Structures are given as structure tokens and as C-alpha cells.
Amino acid sequence: MPRLIPFLTVFGLLPLSMAQEGQTTSLGEFIEQRCSKCHGVEDPEGDLNLVALENEGLGENRDKWLLVAEELSLQVMPPHPEPKPARSEYLAMLAILKDSLGDEVPELSTPVTHAPFSALRRRTVREIAGAILALTDIETPVDALPMEAGLHVYDVVGAGMTLDAAWLDRWLSLADSVSREAIRLPEPDRIPHVQASGRKLSSPRKSGGRLSTQGTAHLTHEFPRDGDYTLRGKAWAQQAGTRHAWVALTLDGKRIEELQITGEGPDSAITMTVHMRVTKGPHQVGVAFLNDYFQPKEEDLRERDRNVIVEQVSIDGPSDPQPPTSFQTELLLQAGEGDESQAQLGTAMTILADRAWQEAPRAADIQRLLELVQEEPSPQARLRLGLAAVLASPRFLLVGEVGEPGTPLSGPALATRLALFLWGSLPDEQLLQYARNDTLQETDVLEREVERMLQDPRARGLAAGFVPQWLQIVRLKNHEPSKELFPEYDAQLREAMLAEPVELFHSILQEGLPARDLVRADWTMINQQLAGHYGLPATGRSKETERYSLTETVRRGILGHGAILTASSDPGRTSPVLRGKWVLEALLGDAPPPPAPDTSPLDLSAPADRGLSMRERLKLHRTEPGCASCHVAMDPLGFALERFDAVGRTRVGKVDEQGTLPDGTQLDGPLGLSKMLTSDARFLPHLTRSLATYAVGRPLNSEDLDTLERAMKKVPEPDPPLRTLVRTIVLSDLFRRQPRDTPNQDQ
Template identity: 30%
Template sequence: MGKTANSLLLTAAFSPAWGQGDLSVRWDKEVLPLVETYCYDCHGDGIKKGELAIDKFDNIAEMQANRDVWKRIQDHLKHQLMPPLDEDQPSAEERKKILDWIDAAVFPVDPKNPDPGRVTLRRLNRVEYQNTLRDLLGVSVNVMDLIPPDDSGYGFDNIGDVLTLSPAHLERYLEAARVALDKAVYPGQMPPPEAAFAGREMKGNGHRSEEGHYLFMAGEAKVSFKPQRAGTYRVTVTAGGTLGGDGPPKMEFHENGETICEWDVDARLEQPKEFTHEFKINDEKPVEMGVVFTNDFYQEDHPDPKKRDRNLMVNALKITGPLDGPPPEKPQSHKRIYGKREAGENDEAYALRVLNGFARKAFRRPSQEGETKRYLQLVALAKKQGEGVEEGIRLALEAMLVSPAFLFREEPQPEPDNSKKIHLIDEHSLATRLSYFFWSTMPDQKLMELASRGELRKNLDSEIDRMIGDDRSRQFISNFTGQWLRLRDMPSTRPAEKFFPKFTGKVRDSMRRETEMFFGHIIREGLPMESLLDADFTFLNETLANYYGIPDVKGDKFQKVTLKDSHRRGILGQGSFHLLTSYPLRTSPVLRGKYVLENLLDTAPPPPPPNVPQLEPPGHKGNQQSLREQLEKHREDPSCASCHALMDPIGFGLENFDAAGAWRDQENGKQIDTAGELMSGRKILGVDDLRKALVEDHRPEFYRSVATKMLTYALGRGLEWYDRPALDRIVSDTEKAGGNSRAMLRAVIDSVPFQYRRGDS
């Protein structure tokens, strides 16, 4: 097991500082006096500001029973949000003493016996379900619109606790399964090929709309068709019309300009009908198929208003065939599932063999005893209703695609109800965790074969390299960054066109692509994780390069570009960051500071108090105060000062970027002031200083933040206090590897929570 086994034997270096002595005595003698001095003015002696009274906890057991409260206390102390800035502050040593005691007493961990936690039985989310159908059935089908949106938890939509399954969900999953199977398998005789054309796609005179091709005078709607071979074909025209004169519209079907047949279109525009005819095609050359309106009529003064205008609407055209000769060969997707029936094999044996092979892939593990035989009842039901064995198998496949074994990521446990039972997950479960982590889909054949032989853990290095190098790893890039860095929110960003006329939808799409390619390159090349903050390169196309003012980038294709402008280095210089942290009319130093703290340093500030007034853009309705001046006025309120002291200096350092991601030196004719002082005491002047401060002073916090997000995404659960040793180990391994991003990924995979699990209580 290599590193995995070693992670169970973490050294004492990860133990809390308060590892010896009686914690209760230390509380009374060393910690409580500090708490009374700095906290009781608001949270003790009968005062419970913010509904918090620290003196109500009589012992450590009561504190541990209210860990959510103490986590909040711990975070406020750690981030210097409490005591308020207008109150006496503990020294750095005093603050550390309180925090170390809380860690040791309220959140005790035993690194030598780590708790891997457990993941709630997890349903496949929409993206995972669609990808899994694609890889299981061998066809691409869009089912995203059929399935209700997924809820999110801890910032991600693959969290087991929120992925519920309602009856409505189940109905939609069944419909999605049917749609996918309709494209993948063809029980019985293969139907003839079809070529379908929407009316709006047909060329010719008239008017085209979403409803179809409207011929308001004599004319033709036509398409080009390439037959597979000579033979008999069927044309189906869906059409309707308006009556005019003494009869309905007349519609002819033409092949290369010759009339093949004619119909009277006795259907109204709003209720079109299908008109069919069979005809011969003599060779394989492309032919022009036309639908011709031949009896136009218009009489403005006709006594019957309903008969004044005769028109034709061609909604759709479909060519089916050839209808004669041998049936078409079935597609590879069908052959892969049904296989070839062996000579003398009876229906039940054949069906069981097909279903066993399908179940092994669909359930992502070997089938259990008798598990697949249950589905033979559906095969028998289909045969009883006069269907063939292939139709029966198709019905069983539908049932498998909505079974718990497919919809949920099962992980067998020896004692699921014993919370003290910790076990190494089996290799099929490991294969599934890996594939949904990197690919958001089922394990492929290579992973399954290694798992079946019990050799996956022995080959983890090569398999991780293979999976990251596979095109499917784009799913990790897009889904992880889409939620961690909030890139999924990009389509909803709308800088006001009046104020930012150079910004376009194409620019916005390019900004998202830039960040995805940037992060993907860091992962694939194993670059230091802090490259996300300070890399001297990015990925641009001509559109985005021109918007940034970067010369010599040509074409729509994205390319790696070395940055001469230091302002654009790292994610803080990328337009996606600026758009996501701004309002349509103005920037937001608060949102930008909050984004950096929350997404890059895992230091989420508390929510603002209610009824906080919205700041106005400079110059709006006569207000000439800059955003900085308004925020500084706002910070005079002691209840707001601590949080804003944390966020605002970061946001001020980024004010040279406007709400649409363009660089500026002035706002409303005034030079922009980007100076600030971080909570650490470090003074900064603009984005370059801020970036240096993050890399030089906060590298461990950045590593820990990325590791926290990555492990949350990989596990499908929120992290708890008992996950601290695992995070410590991931950060330590990353630091030892010089920040290597691949080392962090490997440390996440080697971690106890990823490799082990325990039962529930």
C-alpha cells in the first residue's frame, strides 16, 4: 500500500501542542484568565452578545457537545475578528495559547489512529450520470435537461448529504435511461436509416422561423440528400396550411426538379399532418429534395375572410430508407452490449450472460450472488407479452439504469453500523473514487481489470498519470474549478454595456476558458500549486489578448503566452476573477477580499449584519465619494471594522482592475489608491504586492485551502475537525515536494479519508 499504509502511522509532529497534562487544570490556570480578560465583557458574566455566553460551558464535555459553537469561536480568534478592534487585543502568544487549547480539548485527534469519517451513500449527480451513460452505452446523449438540477453543499454538487432522490428524480432518471437506450440499442430487426430536416433548415424562398419554412406564395423549400445506395425510400413531409379560394394548398414533392407526387394539404397551420410517399432512387449520387407550393391564392376582397389567402407551412421533411434489401448492420453500441449469441444457447442463458456483463460495468463491481437473475423476470414478462428476448433484455437494461447499484456509488462495508470499525475500501471502490474524482464518470476497463486482480494500489502512480493525461480529465478541471473558483457563475456576469462597451459575451467566454486552461496546465505539468497565484504565463486567444492589451496573439485558438505585464500574473490578474467579484456598475473591494479569503485561503469571514446599505458607484446621483472613501466611513462602525479590516485591504489592492476586468489607473479623473495594510501588518501597494504577500507569507494557508477544497470534492462530503491530521499530511507532503500540484493530488488520494472509511453510529 506504500504511502497509504504509512499515513496511518502519522508521527507525533502532527500532535496538538497541548499533548500532555490535565487540560481541565490548564483551562482553569492558564486559558480561562485570558478568556475572562478579552471575551467576558461581551460573552460572560451574564452578557451574551450575539447569543454567545462562553461561561455557560462548565466542562470540556459540554464544549465537545457544542463543537459548532467552538468552531466559530476558534475561527473568530484565528482570523482576529474577535475581540473587536476597538477593544483590548491579546498578544500573539496569548491568542496562540487559547487556540492551541481549543484544538487539544474540544477537537482532539489521535494521529496514530485517524478517523477516516464516512460518506453518505452518494447518488450520481447530473454530470456524472450523463458521462456514465456515455461511457457505459457507447453513445453521447444530452440528458441534462431531463434531470432536475442538483443541490450543492460545501461549495460542490457532488456531496452525498444533499444528493437526495425524490420520486420526481426517479421518473426523470428513467426517462433519461430510455432516451439513451433508444440511441444505443436496437432490439429485433434494425430499422432503416432516417435523415430528418427541420423546416427552418430548408433552403429556398419564403420565410423561415422556429415553426418551419413558410411559403406565402408559390415556391419551394429544399434540401440536399445523400442516399446510402439505390433502392426504395419513403418521404414524410409534415405540413399545414391556410385555406384560400375553393380549396386547400397543393404540395408537390420533387426529386432533382422532377415531380414525384402531389398532396392536398388538408391540415391547419396549428395542427400539421404527415404526408408520405414511397419512391425509387436509382444511384448513390446526392439528390435535391424539394417541397413545392403550387397553387398560391390571394384575394383581398374575397367575401369570406377565411378564404382570402392560401399559404403553406413545411414543418419538417424526413427521408427513410432504403426500405428494400438487407437490413442495416446494428451499431457498435448495440453489439458491445448484446454480443453474439452462441449456437444452441437458450433465451434465458443468453439473457443472463448479457445482463451479467452489463451489470459488472454498470454497477462498477462484480455482481453479487443472484443479483442479476432478478432481472430475468423482466425478460420473461416481455416474452409473455409477445416480445422477443432482445426486447426483454432492453427492458431489463432500463431497470438496471435506475437501480440503486447504478444510481448510487455503493461501497461495501463489513460492519456498516459499527462506528468503530475502520476498514480499507476494496479496490473496486477505489477505482470508482478515482474515476469520479478525475473523470466524473465510471471506471474504464483498465481500472476495472487492475481492481479485479487486486493490483490497483500497486499501480497508483502510473494510473494517476494515465488518468490526468486522458482527455476525460477535463471534467475534473471544469467541474472542480467551476465550483471552487466559481467559474460556473461566469455566464450570469453582466457588466453594464453602457459603462463597459468593449466587453462582449465572447470576451467573457474567453476569460473562463483562460482560467480553466491555466489550472489544467498547472496540474498536467506538475507545476507548483502557488503558480496559480504568480505564474508568469497564461492562455489567450486574440479576442482576450486584445482586451487585455497584450500584443502579438493571433487567431481564435488559445495559446500559452508569457506575460511581460506583471499585473496579469496568476489568477488575480485574470478577467474571470474580476468579473465574479464585481457588480454590473462597479467593482467591489469587499467581494474581492472575501473571494481571496474564502477561496484561496479558506478563511471565510462571517456574513454581514442585516440591513447593511448598498454602496453606490462613485459619481452616482451626485455622490462624489470613491468606493474607498465610502468603505472607510463604513468601517467606523466597530461591529463592521474587524471583518472589513480583513477583506478591504485585499480588495483595495485590486482596484486597478475595473468591473469588466480591464486595467485602469484612474476612476472619474482621480488616481486610484491601492495602498493598504493586511491583518498581518504587511503593507501593500497594488496587485503585485498583494500577490507577493500571499506567496511569501501565506503559502501554507494557500496549500491548506486548496487541499481542503480538493479533498472535499474527492470525498463528496464536507471536512470535519477529525480530518485535521489528513490535511496536515497533505500540506506536509506538498511542501516537501516544493508545492508540486501532482504531489498534492497524490497526497489527497493517499489520505486516510480517501483510502479508508468507517461505519455509522
Template identity: 25%
Template sequence: MPLLPVLLPQSATRNPRALARRLLSGLIVAASMGAIEVSAQMRAEIVPSFVEAHCVRCHNATDLEGGLDLEAFRFQADDPDNFSRWVKMHDRVEAGEMPPASNSKRRHVAPEDRSAFVRSLADILTDAEKSRVAREGRAVQRRLNRYEYENALRDLLNLPWVRLKDRLPPDGEAHRFNKVGTALDVSHVQMARYLSSADYALRQALSQRFAGQSTTTQRYYARDEPSLVRNFWPRQGSTLTDRHAFPVLDGHAQPEVRAGRAPITESSTREREAVGKISSTFSDAGGYRWSKFRAPVGGHYTLRFKGYTLWASGGGVSRWFFNGVGDAKTPVYWLPLWHRPNLDEIWPGRRAEPIGVFGQSGGQGRFLGTFDFGPEPGVHEINVVLQPNEVIQTDGSRLFRTRVNGTNEQYINPLAQPDGMPGYAVQWMEVEGPFEDPASPESGYAVLFEDLPLREIAAGKSAVTLSVVATEAVENGDRPGWGTPAPVDVAVEVVSNDPTADARRLLRSFLDRAYRRPANPDHYEQFVGLFERQYGLGYGFAQSMISAYTAVLASPGFLFVEEAPGLLDDYAIATRLALFLWNSTPDAELRALAADGQLRDPEVLRTQTNRLIDDPRSRRFVDAFTDYWLDLRKFDDTSPSATLYNDYELDDPLKQASIFETQLFVQELLRADLPARNVVDSEFTFLNERLAAHYDVPGIAGAKMRKVTLPAESVRGGLLTQASVLKVTANGTTTSPVIRGNWITERILGYQTPPPPPVPAVEPDIRGAVTIRQQLEKHRADASCASCHARMDPPGFALESFDVMGGWRDRYRAIDEQVEAIEGLGMNGQKFAYHFGLPVDSAGELPDGSPFADVTDFKALLLQHEETIARNLARQLTIYATGAPVLFSDRPSIESILQRAAAHDYGMRTLVHEIVQSDLFQSK
């Protein structure tokens, strides 16, 4: 495939020889300044003569073809914009796009002349760029981004649960990633947030020590939860029985308990009692909120749940629902009440139900894991990392999300059948923990204060105030035992018999860890001086040390990645490797190898690269890399249209599984060193029951994501047809071949598209009168649009068979009431209807003339250019790993990486290894 069009300044000459002189003068000046070395033949003949013979005839002040005027266009090596335009000229001539053979005004270009020009210009550009890199380095100095800052503090202080990323301002982006120094500026707002975030994390380390929780196992019964039991009895006048929790014993209803005529719980039936639900979480009324438990400290826990699925009978007689009050009531909604449950008739379940587990600590729940309840009672276990004071919530995620529409309660359970509807019952939750982290046995407190004692003292200037979870429940009114633990403030101090000596020792150790290398003695003395000033003002030892530690964690030595131009030292390699594969700071093993000067040994570096990839922390790389390379971070930027795609509304299990599929897929490419061609097409993916149903893949049951071999006839496989990618390349209402096609050409093939010209954008017609293909055909008639659309549109058309959430479609959805509506019920219990518009046409033709009928054909065509796919993946990984764009002079290094990786089919793990072993990675 040819490269993208060149954009040059609007300057030309009517005198070709004048142009040659201007071009030549720019090259001679650059050479005289020491920027490049250019041979006499190159200066006098090849580059200027080629432009004179083949370019200026059309790109002059009179003709201005393509809006290009070359008269004043000199080579200026130190001007990035000028340099990039020469690179584009090189690329377009090399690709054969310029001079175009179809234009009679241009002479025929002999292959040897084209090759000579490309080689000569490449040498000039390479030498100029290498000269600059030798002075300045490939990358400018950069700070840690939000992801890295959070992970660095988590690992430094062994606080795997602490959440800091969202406390910091968003990072800038360059070359698609948040790793490039030119986009990572520092403002006073960021500095204030660094200080507050560091202070928060340091206090959490002290709180962890103060709470001093040993590992315990505690069982919490569903019948003890006030948030559940209070829903046994309907509110006065309410008919919204779908929202009610209800008592269950041995899988059957307890009408007397539900009516309040029998005790909620009895010792003789304690282990057999359960609380049932037939709806999912929409608000605080939904799900099971286990408020009797709040995590006493942050850390690793094991959660166990016992429960089963059930079936609730239907409600019986149909009735009208009314709008208004008093005499003004009018019937507006006829509801067959078999859609409503009869909570006094409960039977064993008919299938498994996925149960989501969430942590709640104010605001939206945080997903922790999932499992499936079956018709038979069973115990299910998940391992989680909890934040202090976090509450657990469980939720039947497949079930519908009830909500009140105004005051009328007009909704229908979409899973209901004439004889009833599914639900589930939970008996108890058991919590075991907190556990010591086996990967990081040293606590954050030990990193900060070693074994110095921590004592509770009276509040005052010399104390540090911590928020900890009370060990005793706070009673709730007249319901003894129904209270929940709650945060309380305590004042503490670290006991030191020799504050100055302890401060010096502790700061020295901490500074070397935080700086990722031995710290400058002057820096060390500055932080010691800060401690002494604070302590001299009457602040206590712990408070003064926290001030010094906070300053360290907001200082350039911690915030900025220290790299000098040229070959990196071992400490810089250790930091770059950890930031690449863990998105964090180097651990003790990497720092020790750096101190011994061993990381430059290729075998040692290879071993460490494998160790980091095989560590669970490499999932941070996968998540962050896909967040930016594939735009997964933008998944929730749009929501499915309430008019056209109501069936996707509130379908969080589908959204969640879509993101997990892509993350697990890329993780598998890395883990198993799978060939880069899997990016375009693969025989496998990762699915659970909900996503498999979305993809029409049979035989998948349960909420657990697992690796699945796709049916031979499936259109899925690879990234292009994954729901997450198809979601982020749509706007929730419509799809555009331009947007999706541009995404493929840039993210998968590595071709950059110039900004569009100032012409009106094409908006798909949701009325269904014309297709987007018909609109684009008219749009491409504009010459300024045609060349780019010829490249972008075909890949986009190949994906037109997928809707805004990645579901397969044969026809567009449209607002066209002349067509019979397709009716259904959403997860919110509301009716919806949409209309089918015109048929989808997913055929197209690549710029080289290769036709395709659908996405399967299109994938096959892309796989004929396997090296192009691998080259782009290598470039994306290089930008992410080095924090710098792939420069023109880096291209030979990328080709060398590809040559070495070819024997392993361009496996992703192999590409990572080859990048780490390259000069690109080991030099600034």
C-alpha cells in the same frame, strides 16, 4: 493571516466558576459516553480554567461582548452545530484573535497557557470526532451527481456524445461542491428523470447499431446550401445588405449571379466558387448552416473546411434612415453608407479571420472548435464528436452581429473603414466519419446484447421504436436536390433463440459493470425477474431487456457510491479514483486491478493515478472542479450592463476564450505538476488573439488558445486576474471589493466568512458621485461589520482595477452626463456611450499591517504565504475527491500531505498523488 471570527450561542454567566462547572460537566459526560478520553488534568484545569480566566469576563450575560453568552454552552460531541462552535473557539484562540490583547478587561495570556488550551481542546475535539467517524465514516453515502451520471453512461455504453446532464434536476451543494452526500438528496422527480434518461441512452445504443454507418468521406459545397443561397437576393425593400450571403469566385464578386442573371453554380467553376459573408451569427440569418449534412449517427468525425478572407468595398453615399410609415415618416438616423458593404466589389482579405464551428440539434449551438481563414484559400481540419442528426454551422466570430432594430435597420458595422470592411468566404465542408473510438472499441450495443442480431420489424408492442437519421434526403418543394436528411422512426427487435438464457447472461455481465463491483445475487435475480415479467406480458426481447437495464441504471447499486465505514475495499478505491479524476465510472483496467486486490499497493495506485491524469478524460475533472471551486458554471448568470458595458455585449469570442483560459491553466498545473503558487501568480497563461487584446498582450494572432509567457510588466498571471474569475465575481453592472475579497479569502486562502449581520448591504454608486471605498469606510464603522471587512475588503480593493469583464481600468464607468461620453460601436452594430467616473484606488493594507499599492504588490504579499495557498488547494481537492468536508480531526492528515508535497513545491499533481495515497482518500 488570522482566521475568521467565532460565532457562539448567546449565553453567558455572571459566575465564572459556574461556567467552569458547566464546561467540565459537558466534557465529563462526553467522556463517560465513550465519545472521548480526557485526562484528569485536562478536565479539571486546562480548558475550564482558561475560559474562566480569559473569556467569561467579557462574554457573559451582562457584557455580552460580540453578542456571546457562554452560560449554557456545554460540549456536546454529537451535536454538529455545537461541535463546530468549539472548533471556531479553538481556531480563534490559536490564531491569537481571542482573547484580544487590546482589551484592558482581559488578563495577559501567557504563550504557554494559550498553547496548553489549544492543545487540550484540540485533543478533546479530535478524539470526539474520531469516535464518530469510526462509527459512521467521514462521508455519508451519496449518489452520483449530474456530471458523474452523464459520464458514467457515456463510458458504460460508449456513447461519448450523449447529453444527459441537462435532463436531470440541478444538484445540491455543500462545502462548495456537488460531491457531498448531505446535499445530494433523491426525489421522485429525479427518479423519473433517471428512468427517462437511461431509457434514452439505451435506445441511442441501439440506434447506433441499427444505422451501422461505415466511415465515409463526403464533400458539401457552399453553393448547394439553400439556407445560404436564398440570401443572395435581398428581400423586397430591404437595405440590410450586411446580412446577405453573396457569391464569390476566386476572391472576387459575381454581380450577375447575385442579381439572379447567371447560374448559382457551374461545373467548370465548381471548385473555385465560394459564398461570402461580412457578419457574424445573430439569428438563423447569420453564419453558414450546412443543412445538407446531418450526422447519421453519433460519434467521432473529422471536419474540413476550405475558404479564405476577403474585403468588401464600402457602399458610397450617406443617407437618412426614417421611422414610421406613409406620410408619418420622419428622419431619425443619418448613416454614412461607407459602413455598408458593396457586395459587387469584393477584394482579397487583409488579415486572418477566426471561424467558429458549432453543432446544432435544436436550440443553441454547441461549440465544437475553431480555426482561422487567411487571405489565401486553405483547408482547415478539426476533430469533433457529433450527436445524431446534428447540423454543422460555421461563423466568422470576430465580425459584428447584425440585427434589425425594430423596422429601421439602424446599425453600423464597427469594423468598417472608409474603403470597406472585412469578411470571409467558404467554399466547401468535407465530413469524414464516423470513426470507431480507439479508446473504447466495444460498442454500446455489444455491451447490452453482445453479438445478437438486430432486425427491423413491424411496429407493435413487441418492437422497440428508434429515431434514426434517414439515409436519403427529403426533397424540398420544387428544388430537387435541396432537401436534407431527417429523422425517421423505425421499429426493431433483437433476435434471441433462447431469451431467458440470453437475458441471464447479459444481465449478469451488465450488472457487474454498472455496479462497479460483483453484484449481489439477490439484485441480479430481481432484474432477471423484471425481464421475465415484461417478456411474459408480450413485450419483445429487446423491449424487456431495455426495461431491465433501465431499472439497473436507476437502482441504488448504480446511482449510489457504495462505501462502508473504515478502510475502503479495492472496488471502492477504484470507484473513488475514477469519480475523482474522470468524473465517471472505473474502466476495465481499474475493475480488473480491484478484482485482483492490487489497488492498495502504493505503486500500483500511483501508476493508475498517473494513467487517469494523462488520459483525455481527465479534462472532465478539470472542467467540473473549476465549475465549482472557481464558480465557472455561473459565468453566464449575469450579462454586461447595456448601459455601462455595451462594448462587451454579444462578445461571445471573449467569453469563450475567458473560460478556456482558466480550464487550460488548471489543466496545465495538473499535467506539469506546477507549484501551487501559480494559483496566485504565474509567468504564463493561455490566450488567443481576442483575449490577448483584452489583456493588452501583444504579438498573439489567431483564434487558437495557446500557452503564452506573459510580459514582465503584465498584471496578469495566476487565477485572480483571469477574466473568467473577474466576471463571476461581478454582477455585470458594478464590481464590489466585498464580493471579490470574500471570493479570494474563501476560494484561494481557505478562510470561511460567517454570514453577514442584518445590516444594509453596500451597493456601488453607478452615478459616480462616490467610490465604493468611500461607501465601505462608512459601512465599516459598524462594529459588527468591521472585523470581517478588515479581512475581505483589502483583496477586493486589489482587484478594483478590473472591470466586470476583467478589463483594466483607471476610472470607474458611471451614469454622469456632465462628463464627456466615450462613444463607440458594439458587436451588435449599435452605437453606445459611457461616461468616466471617479479614479480607481487599488491600494490597501492586510490585517497584519502589510501595505500594497496595486494587484501586483498584493500578489507578492500572498506569495509570502505559499503554504497557505497550497493548504487551501489540498483541502479543495480533498473535498472533491472524497465527497466529504475536511474535518477537524483531518487537519493533521492535510498537514502530512503538505509536508510530503513540499519537496515538489506543492505541485498540483503531487498534491493529487498524496491525497490518493492518504487515509483520507482510502477510508470512508
């Protein structure tokens, strides 16, 4: 990882204070976009060729660079009528120059008169994993990276992200790890050897390698990959009885070789050796004592007790040549098979950068990469470090672009936004081709691409990214129902619950069904474990997710999903208040205000409340000033879901599940709530706004909302399919252009 630090400095990863604001770009990009027209290669004005100077590096031509810094500080370059950079860009470039040239670089003068909006943000941890999978076909464990704060509900909103030194350090480590898995090197001359002496082995009586009864002394080892290994176990015996001691070499408790120890004492130790294929991951290698003997009444002390002492267990390997990954093979084929020259390496680096950055790298970029990796001992090692550097670049980590308010996004920026929204991943080659041909902004092309991408299996990324945040069930991962009351609730059931709303949303999207089916569908997508939890008859077909009918139940759409019902309950009981608040907030966009600071919390354990029903306790609570106005709207919605307990099971018998809304609407259980939400005029607009916020990665301002409303008025269907909402958002100016005003961060 430390090898990447010089690359980040040269490549223009700005001081973190700048990066946190999402206002970063490299010096090379700035010169190419803002200066090369006049100060490029051919006949540069003032005989100042900034492209050539930048390729030589900031350490050369100090006086010329100080002149450039002065012009930038005065904001006179580029000259009129060329568009002026944002103030943040000037600050960024001066910071880069100051890092290399020192305090002679002047500060920025008076602010520019306009400030183009920056849509730059860091990829989320989820998007990083999707991009790496698309690029290398490797599923990345991103647990080492802190998850986003999720401001404004959605993790894609830049204000909830960090790019500080700690985060960046973890990311560099992960980029290095990904490159090591994606690019395999020839095996080293020395085969790895791991050895543990008897006293360091684990055994049933915690006696190390001394086995006085039948059992195993073992070593737990993390095998780095599938491969050929040599396993050894050395042991000797204290004999007793008429038979010799028998031992076995074991792998994960299974005997792989058995041997008799015929002698006695350390000098008669035997070694068992097995050459075998072992899979990647943690395994236990040990020596087992198979035939214990103990006769405490035997007069001859030497004949009373048979024991085995394990001296050591060792592992050598992997010893077989490691084949290249499919990603590595494909990359080298495209770069020129069999040619390990600098030219092939440069071609491979160009392919990598083009895929990861979604834009063609400049010759200077590739030259920097080649300079970074030149000290590596082999072509494969140079390629590995090059991949890590490409992933560490701001061009991979940051998405979006800086632009004038209201202007169309560039083709690559639009392609990236579309792929992140629908797939949570990188654009594929077809999408990039339209982007590079400047045809993606054409409405018919964009509409066709939306339909194509929604039919792709990667479209599950939209449901997986959006639904848990929209429905606020991310919190379920930290919610623990009472083990005493709900012993059947475990990690597997929780994961099945979390998958259900994602699968329902994805199915409705794929099948072109109405968006309102999210709250009225009489079917769901679950596995057998969750079906049993709901009391549904087992199909006997599969343990995988499949469609179950709910027509004979009161469950409808997401209202009957265990994830939502559990996350909106207290650990030991249901909470009509939490459930009602969730309906208002997540489904209707009508969140109640927080309680006043002097409001007493609802304490269901208070002695004065004992013996009262839940409804009576809430009624008593509403007598406090400032409580009634919110609870009169929340509580009836929550009581409508009282048919389900605190882990989402259906309650039998009499349940208090009726309520009256402020407008007089009567609710009778989950079916009544489903009917009410299906007809509520707030549901579809709020769902659309939520999708749009997730799509563009920012809170919507007033003009965004007006744009979205105008687009939705053109939708002809009274009960529009969910995919129509998605398509309408993508085709709107909200998605295809920069915002005209800075989004309201307090929204």
C-alpha cells in the same frame, strides 16, 4: 419508463425517505453479505436457506420471511462474533419486507450500540453524465435533472443532493432515453410520416401557405436521426403575366428542386418529390415562390397578380435501416455474435451490469433482469430495456459503501472513489482489475495508478469538476453584466471565461508545475476571442484554446481571469468588497463572518455618497459598528484588483489599486496581490483541504484534518507540484479509509 417501476421495487430501491439519507442496499446484497455464511446454499443452519428463499421472491414462504423480520427487528442476527449491520441497514431491510409482507413486519427495537458511518451518496448530475459516456460512449444531455445544491461549496457532498420522487421520475426518463440511443432497433414496418397543410405553415407575412410575394412557406421538423428521407411539397398557382409561376422545394432555405407550374387553380397543383440524406436535428422543409409578378394598373384583373398557394409539405422517413451503435456492436460481440438466445441476452446483461455497477452481479440479479424484459418483442428491445434497468438500479446511482469507522475501503469502493475524483467517471478495466484482486490498497500499486490516471485525457474531469466550484465561478452562468456598459459580453465570451481557469489548472497538473503557479503564472490558456477581450495580440493560429504569454501584462494566474473578475463584480461596476471577500474565502479559506443583522448595506447610489470615490465610500461604511474588522482585511485585497473592470478588461490610466493589510503588508495592484498570495502560508493548506473535500465527498472533520496535515508534512518539496497534492491526498488514510468520526455537517 413505467416498465422500470416493477424492476425498482423487486431490485430493492428503498422508500425515498431512506434513499435520501444515502442508507440503501438491496435485500439480496444484505443476505449475501450478512446471512449467506450460515444460511446459504450448503447445509444451512436451521434448514433456512435465505439465498434460495430470496431467489424465489418475497411472495413465497411468507411465514419464514416473517420469522426473518422478527430476528432483524431484534437485531440478534447476524450473531456474535459477526459484525453487526448499521441501524440504517436494519431499517432498510425491514422496510423492504414491510412493503411486501405488510404490517405484520415488526418495527426495529432499541438502537444498536454503534453506528458505522455510511459513505453512500448519489452520483452528481456531472458524474452521471461521465459514467454514461464511459459506459455507452454517448454524451448525455442531463439538463432535465436538477443540479445539486452544492452545500459546503462542492456538489459531491451528499447533504446537498436529493433523491425524491420528482428527481427519480426524471432520472428514469433519462435512463430510458439513453438506452434508446445506445441500443438501436430494426426499423418498424411503417415509415414515419409528417405532414402540414398550408394554413399550418410558416411564411413571411404569416399567411400560411398563400405566397403573394417571393418567399417560402415552411415546416420546421426535428429529424430523429441521420437517414434517408422523402421530402414533398404540393402547390398550385394563380397565373399572371407572360411567364408561368416557378416554385422550389427547399431544405433550410436552399433549393433542392425547382419546378414550373403550367396550369392554374387547385386542379393543376404539382407535387415536388426529393429523396435525400438529412442529418439529425431541426430542419426547415418548405416551398418557395421564385418569380412574383404584380402590375396593379393592369386592366384585366386576372393579369394583375401572380401568386402561389402551397397546399401541403410532408416528410417521410427515415426509411433506411438503422445500423447498430458501436456500443451495441461491441456488446453483442462479447456476448456471442449471431446468437440471439436467452443465454446470449443473459451474458450481455451480465456485461452491462458488471460495467455499470463496478461489481459482478449475482445470478439472481440477472434472472430479475431477464424476467423484466421477457415480454419485449425482439432481442434488441429486450437488451434496450435491460440497459435502462441497469442504469435505474441503486447500484449505479449510489456510490460509496457502509463500513466500520476507520476501516479500509473495499477494492471496488476505492476504485470508484479514485475514478470519480480524477476522472469524474467510471473506473476502467485496469483499475477494476486491481480492485478485484485486492491489490489496489497497496501503496505502490495505488501510486502507480494515480500517475497513470493523471496522464490520461480523462484527467481533465478533475479540473472541470473541481475548479468552477473551488473558485465560485459557477455563479457566472446567472450573472449578467450591464448590456449598455458592456455590449461585447455575450454567451460565447462567458463560456471562454469559464474554460480559462479549468484549462490553466489542468495544464499545471499535467505538466507537473507547482501549485502556487495557480496565482503567479505569467501565461494562460485561452481562445482568440478572450485574448482579444484582454487586449492580447492575436496569434492567427487557431480559434481553439492555446497558450498565451502574460509577461507584458499585470495578469497573473487566476487573479487575472475574466470569469473570476466578472463573477465578483456587480452588473455595472467593480466591487472591491466582493473581490476581497472572494480572495479570503476561495483562496485563503479565511471567509469573513456574515454582517450583523442590524448592519446597513453599502448603498453606492445614496445621495450622501455621491461625489465620493469608492475608497471614500468604503471608509465611511467602516465607521459603522461591526464593519471595520472585516473590511480592513477584505478591502485592500479587492482594491488590488481594481486594474480590471467589471468584465475583466484591463483599465488604462490612473487606477486606485493600492492597499495595506492589517499586518502592514503593502499591496500594489494585481502583481502585488500575486506576490502576497504566493508567499501566504494559508494558500496551499486551503487548496489541499478543498481538493480533499472534493475527493472524499464530505466535509472534513477534525481527525480528517489531522490526517491530511500529517500527510502533507511528508511532502519534501517547499514548492510542491499540484499533482503532488493530488497524489498525497489519494495515498492518505483520509482517502483510503472510512472516517473515524461522523463528519461535522455544520463545518
